[in-house]
Amino acid sequence: MASSATSRWIRPEVFPLFAAMGVAVGICGFQLIRNITTNPEVRVSKENRAAGVLDNFAEGEKYSEHGLRRFVRNKSPQIMPSINGFFSDPN
Template identity: 75%
Template sequence: MASRWLRPEVYPLFAAVGVAVGICGMQLVRNICINPEVRVNKQNRAAGVLDNFSEGEKYTEHFIRKFARTSSREIMPSINSFFADPSRN
């Protein structure tokens, strides 16, 4: 039975599913640990709705979002500019 599932053709599928599960797990842990709207223990739940905008701003403006905002949205900018720039003709 194990030889039926552990063929070399199945390894990319295992890798893709493993990466997807890892990303979901990372997001779950991130939300439970540092999301200002999620309160796990009873003392924090009793506080009700907090207007803590600085903590929410810190949560939403994480490293990946800051990096994506400053980087180019193109996959290969040099090739795109080579074919799309009219001044090169």
């Protein structure tokens, strides 16, 4: 019985599916850990939960303006802007 299950699921055709699912689970895990550890609205310890709602706008700004967002702020929202400009802009 175990050999039929392994022969069904451990095939070269299934490896891309495993890779895609691994990347998706990794991204979800990263976001979960990031929210638990750095989100100012998430309080895990009992002492922090007792504090209630805090109006700490600087901490929220620091959380929302992370490094990736600062990096892409002034970038063009295109993947290949030079190729897009070549084919779409008239001379």
